[in-house]
Amino acid sequence: xxxxxxxxxxxxxxxxxxxxxxxxxxxxxxxxxxxxxxxxxxxxxxxxxxxxxxxxxxxxxxxxxxxxxxxxxxxxxxxxxxxxxxxxxxxxxxxxxxxxxxxxxxxxxxxxxxxxxxxxxxxxxxxxxxxxxxxxxxxxxxxxxxxxxxxxxxxxxxxxxxxxxxxxxxxxxxxxxxxxxxxxxxxxxxxxxxxxxxxxxxxxxxxxxxxxxxxxxxxxxxxxxxxxxxxxxxxxxxxxxxxxxxxxxxxxxxxxxxxxxxxxxxxxxxxxxxxxxxxxxxxxxxxxxxxxxxxxxxxxxxxxxxxxxxxxxxxxxxxxxxxxxxxxxxxxxxxxxxxxxxxxxxxxxxxxxxxxxxxxxxxxxxxxxxxxxxxxxxxxxxxxxxxxxxxxxxxxxxxxxxxxxxxxxxxxxxxxxxxxxxxxxxxxxxxxxxxxxxxxxxxxxxxxxxxxxxxxxxxxxxxxxxxxxxxxxxxxxxxxxxxxxxxxxxxxxxxxxxxxxxxxxxxxxxxxxxxxxxxxxxxxxxxxxxxxxxxxxxxxxxxxxxxxxxxxxxxxxxxxxxxxxxxxxxxxxxxxxxxxxx
Amino acid sequence: xxxxxxxxxxxxxxxxxxxxxxxxxxxxxxxxxxxxxxxxxxxxxxxxxxxxxxxxxxxxxxxxxxxxxxxxxxxxxxxxxxxxxxxxxxxxxxxxxxxxxxxxxxxxxxxxxxxxxxxxxxxxxxxxxxxxxxxxxxxxxxxxxxxxxxxxxxxxxxxxxxxxxxxxxxxxxxxxxxxxxxxxxxxxxxxxxxxxxxxxxxxxxxxxxxxxxxxxxxxxxxxxxxxxxxxxxxxxxxxxxxxxxxxxxxxxxxxxxxxxxxxxxxxxx
Ligand SMILES: Nc1ncnc2c1ncn2[C@@H]1O[C@H](COP(=O)(O)OP(=O)(O)OP(=O)(O)O)[C@@H](O)[C@H]1O
Ligand SMILES: [Mg+2]
Numbered sequence: 001x002x003x004x005x006x007x008x009x010x011x012x013x014x015x016x017x018x019x020x021x022x023x024x025x026x027x028x029x030x031x032x033x034x035x036x037x038x039x040x041x042x043x044x045x046x047x048x049x050x051x052x053x054x055x056x057x058x059x060x061x062x063x064x065x066x067x068x069x070x071x072x073x074x075x076x077x078x079x080x081x082x083x084x085x086x087x088x089x090x091x092x093x094x095x096x097x098x099x100x101x102x103x104x105x106x107x108x109x110x111x112x113x114x115x116x117x118x119x120x121x122x123x124x125x126x127x128x129x130x131x132x133x134x135x136x137x138x139x140x141x142x143x144x145x146x147x148x149x150x151x152x153x154x155x156x157x158x159x160x161x162x163x164x165x166x167x168x169x170x171x172x173x174x175x176x177x178x179x180x181x182x183x184x185x186x187x188x189x190x191x192x193x194x195x196x197x198x199x200x201x202x203x204x205x206x207x208x209x210x211x212x213x214x215x216x217x218x219x220x221x222x223x224x225x226x227x228x229x230x231x232x233x234x235x236x237x238x239x240x241x242x243x244x245x246x247x248x249x250x251x252x253x254x255x256x257x258x259x260x261x262x263x264x265x266x267x268x269x270x271x272x273x274x275x276x277x278x279x280x281x282x283x284x285x286x287x288x289x290x291x292x293x294x295x296x297x298x299x300x301x302x303x304x305x306x307x308x309x310x311x312x313x314x315x316x317x318x319x320x321x322x323x324x325x326x327x328x329x330x331x332x333x334x335x336x337x338x339x340x341x342x343x344x345x346x347x348x349x350x351x352x353x354x355x356x357x358x359x360x361x362x363x364x365x366x367x368x369x370x371x372x373x374x375x376x377x378x379x380x381x382x383x384x385x386x387x388x389x390x391x392x393x394x395x396x397x398x399x400x401x402x403x404x405x406x407x408x409x410x411x412x413x414x415x416x417x418x419x420x421x422x423x424x425x426x427x428x429x430x431x432x433x434x435x436x437x438x439x440x441x442x443x444x445x446x447x448x449x450x451x452x453x454x455x456x457x458x459x460x461x462x463x464x465x466x467x468x469x470x471x472x473x474x475x476x477x478x479x480x481x482x483x484x485x486x487x488x489x490x491x492x493x494x495x496x497x498x499x500x501x502x503x504x505x506x507x508x509x510x511x512x513x514x515x516x517x518x519x520x521x522x523x524x525x526x527x528x529x530x531x532x533x534x535x536x537x538x539x540x541x542x543x544x545x546x547x548x549x550x551x552x553x554x555x556x557x558x559x560x561x562x563x564x565x566x567x568x569x570x571x572x573x574x575x576x577x578x579x580x581x582x
Numbered sequence: 583x584x585x586x587x588x589x590x591x592x593x594x595x596x597x598x599x600x601x602x603x604x605x606x607x608x609x610x611x612x613x614x615x616x617x618x619x620x621x622x623x624x625x626x627x628x629x630x631x632x633x634x635x636x637x638x639x640x641x642x643x644x645x646x647x648x649x650x651x652x653x654x655x656x657x658x659x660x661x662x663x664x665x666x667x668x669x670x671x672x673x674x675x676x677x678x679x680x681x682x683x684x685x686x687x688x689x690x691x692x693x694x695x696x697x698x699x700x701x702x703x704x705x706x707x708x709x710x711x712x713x714x715x716x717x718x719x720x721x722x723x724x725x726x727x728x729x730x731x732x733x734x735x736x737x738x739x740x741x742x743x744x745x746x747x748x749x750x751x752x753x754x755x756x757x758x759x760x761x762x763x764x765x766x767x768x769x770x771x772x773x774x775x776x777x778x779x780x781x782x783x784x785x786x787x788x789x790x791x792x793x794x795x796x797x798x799x800x801x802x803x804x805x806x807x808x809x810x811x812x813x814x815x816x817x818x819x820x821x822x823x824x825x826x827x828x829x830x831x832x833x834x835x836x837x838x839x840x841x842x843x844x845x846x847x848x849x850x851x
Contacts, residue, residue: 473699
C-alpha cells in the first residue's frame with residue numbers, strides 16, 4: 001500500500017497540502033475499488049435476471065390482458081348490421097371479426113376480380129353472426145369487402161336469445177297474446193315475456209326438483225326391492241316388495257299429478273307466441289316463453305346495454321348451460337370445480353402431511369428415505385393423464401367395482417361407484433398433487449429450529465407432544481403454502497379428469513336435497529373441461545369461441561379467489577405468532 | 583482434539599453438600615461419530631448447590647450438560663461410555679423413562695428458544711404436557727415462575743401475546759421461567775445470561791441465589807466473575823477433560839493446576 005502510493009507522481013500545483021495529501025492516500029484506493037470489473041460486481045447478471053423477470057411478467061400480463069379483454073367484452077351488446085350485397089341479396093347480423101384472405105378468383109365477377117388483383121390477390125372479409133340457425137342451417141356468414149354494397153343499422157332489428165336454436169336476428173311482425181293475434185306492442189311483449197319466463201322457471205323447477213325427486217325415490221324403491229330379493233330370495237322378500245310396490249304406486253300418483261300441472265302450464269305457454277321475421281321475410285312464431293332475452297340492438301342506449309351486459313353475466317354464473325353449452329350459464333361447472341377442489345384438499349391435506357411427518361420426524365434417515373424422497377419428487381413430474389388412467393383403472397374399476405359388488409349389487413350391471421365420479425376424480429387429483437404437499441411440508445418441518453424441539457423435549461414433552469404442539473404450529477404456514485400450490489395445480493387440471501368423471505353436461509349436481517345429500521358417485525362438470533368442450537368439441541365452435549374467453553376468465557377468477565382465501569388464512573396464522581424477534 | 587498433551591488426573595477439592603450428591607458422573611466418555619468429545623469425566627454434582635462449568639469454547643461444557651437430561655439422544659452417531667446416576671439410578675440404563683427424567687430437570691439453553699405460542703402457553707407448557715389442565719394451578723404457576731424469572735412486571739399485561747414478540751433478553755428470562763415452572767429438582771443452565779444486559783443478569787443471579795438450596799443447579803458460564811459470584815463448586819474443563827473440580831473460592835484464588843490458573847487469570851482461552 002505504502003509503496004504503491006509512493007509510485008504515484010506528486011500532485012502538481014498549489015492545491016493545498018491537505019488536499020494533496022488526501023488525494024495521495026485515498027484516491028488510489030478509491031480507484032481500485034470502483035474499477036473492479038463488471039462481472040465481479042454482477043451488473044450484467046443483474047440486467048439478465050431483471051430482463052428475464054420483465055419478459056416473464058410481460059408474457060403473463062399479455063395473456064391476462066387478452067383473456068380479460070375478450071372475456072369482458074363478450075357480453076356487451078353489439079349492433080346489428082343490415083348488409084346489402086352486390087348480387088342484390090341482403091343479410092343481417094352482428095359483426096364478429098374480420099380477416100384478410102385470398103379469394104378464389106375464377107368465381108368472381110370482372111369488377112371484383114379487378115379490385116382483388118389490384119390488392120395483390122388479397123381481400124378483407126367480415127364474419128357476421130347471422131344467427132337464425134333454424135332457417136339458415138348456419139349461424140355465421142363471411143362477407144368479403146368487394147361483395148358489400150351498403151351497410152345500414154335499422155332500428156327495428158331485434159336480437160333474440162332463445163332457449164333452443166340459439167339467437168334469432170330479425171324484426172317483430174306481430175304477437176299472439178292469450179290466443180289473440182295483435183300488433184306488436186313493446187310494453188305488452190315485455191310484460192308477457194317476463195310472465196312467460198316465470199312459467200318456464202316453474203316448469204323447470206317442477207321437472208327438476210319435484211319430478212326428478214320422485215323419479216329418484218321410485219328408482220330407490222325399485223333398487224330396494226332388488227336388494228331384498230337378492231338377500232332373502234323371491235319368497236322371503238315378498239312382504240318388502242309388496243310394501244315398496246305400494247309406495248311406488250303412491251309416488252306414481254304424485255308423479256301423474258305433477259305431470260298434469262306441467263302440461264297445463266305448457267298449454268298456457270302455447271297461447272302466447274311472437275311472430276318474428278328475418279331480413280329476407282321468412283317468419284317463425286316461437287312461444288314467448290322460449291325467449292330468454294331480446295333487445296333492439298340498434299335502438300338502445302348505454303344504460304340499457306349495461307343492463308343487458310350485467311344480466312348476461314348474472315345468467316352466466318347462476319344458470320345452467322343451454323345450446324350444447326355455448327349459451328346460458330356455467331353454474332354446474334363452477335359448483336363441480338369448487339366441490340372437486342375442496343374434496344381434493346380434504347384428501348390431500350392429511351395424507352400429504354402425515355406422510356411428510358413420518359418421513360421427516362420418525363423414519364430413520366438413510367438410503368430408503370432418500371429413495372422415497374426421490375420417488376416422491378419424480379411423481380410430481382409424471383404426466384397428469386397417466387394419473388387419469390391410473391385413477392380410472394384403480395379407483396373407478398377396481399375399488400369402485402368392488403364397492404359396487406359389496407354394497408350396490410342391486411344396481412348391477414349398472415355401475416354406481418364403478419365408473420368415473422367426483423370421489424374418484426378428487427382422489428386422482430389428490431394423488432397428483434400429494435408430492436407438492438409432501439415436499440412443502442417436509443421443508444416446513446425441517447425449517448422448525450432444532451432449538452425449539454429441544455426446548456419442548458427438555459420440558460418433558462414426548463416426541464408426539466413436541467410435534468403436535470410445537471413443530472406443527474410453527475410449520476403450519478409452510479404447510480399451507482404447499483396446500484395452496486396443490487390447490488392451484490388441482491383446480492387447473494383437466495386431462496386426468498376426462499377419464500375419471502368429468503362430463504359435458506351433468507344431469508344433477510353432486511350435492512342435492514335427497515338423502516344422502518352428497519352423492520360422491522356422480523359425475524360432474526368442470527370449468528377447465530367446459531373450456532375444452534365449448535371451444536373445441538362443439539358442433540358450433542364459432543359460437544362457442546367467446547364462451548372460451550369468458551369461461552377462462554371465470555376459471556382464473558375462481559382459482560385466484562380460492563388461493564387468496566387460503567393465503568389470507570395462512571397470513572392470519574402467521575400473524576398470530578408474529579416474529580418480532582430482537 | 584488431536585493434541586497429544588499429557589493430562590494428569592483431575593484435581594478434586596469439592597465442597598460437599600450435607601444432602602450428598604444429586605448427580606454422579608462416573609468414568610464418562612462420549613464420542614460424536616469418531617471424534618471423542620468427553621474423556622473420562624468423573625464428578626459429583628452436589629444437591630442444593632450451584633455448580634459452575636467453565637472452560638474455553640468447544641471444551642465440552644454444553645456436551646456434558648446435555649448428557650445430564652439426555653438431550654444428546656437426538657444426535658445421530660452419538661456413543662457414550664460410563665455412567666450418570668441420579669439418586670443411584672443410571673439414567674443411560676436400558677428402559678429408563680427419559681420423559682420422566684427430563685421432567686425432573688429444567689433446562690435453559692444457550693440461545694433463547696421460546697415456542698411460537700403465547701407467553702402464558704409457553705410457561706404452562708411443561709404442566710400441560712404433564713396433563714395439568716386446571717386453570718387456577720396454571721395461573722398460579724405463570725405468576726410464580728414469571729416473578730422468579732424477573733419478568734412478571736413486563737409480561738403480566740401481555741400474557742396472551744406471542745412469546746416471539748419479546749426481546750431477546752426477555753425471551754431468555756421466559757425460558758428460565760419455563761424451566762422452573764414444573765418445579766424440577768435440578769436446573770441445567772447453558773450460559774443463561776449470555777443474551778442479557780447487566781441488570782437482567784443481576785436479577786438472574788439473584789434468582790439463582792434464591793433457588794439454590796431447593797434446587798441443584800448446574801450452570802455453564804463464560805464469565806469468571808459470574809462463576810465466582812454465584813457458584814459453590816466450579817468445574818474447569820479443557821479439551822474434553824475435567825482438569826480441576828472443587829470449591830469455587832479455591833479455583834479462583836488458589837487453583838491446584840497451572841492450566842486452571844492460566845485460564846482463570848485470563849492467560850489463555
Ligand atoms: N452435534 C455435534 N456433532 C459433532 N460434534 C459436536 C456436536 N456438538 C458438539 N460437538 C463438538 O464437541 C465439542 C464440544 O462442544 P460443546 O458444544 O460441548 O462445547 P462448549 O464447551 O459448550 O463450547 P461453547 O462455550 O462455545 O459453547 C466441540 O469440539 C464441538 O465441535
Ligand atoms: Mg456451549
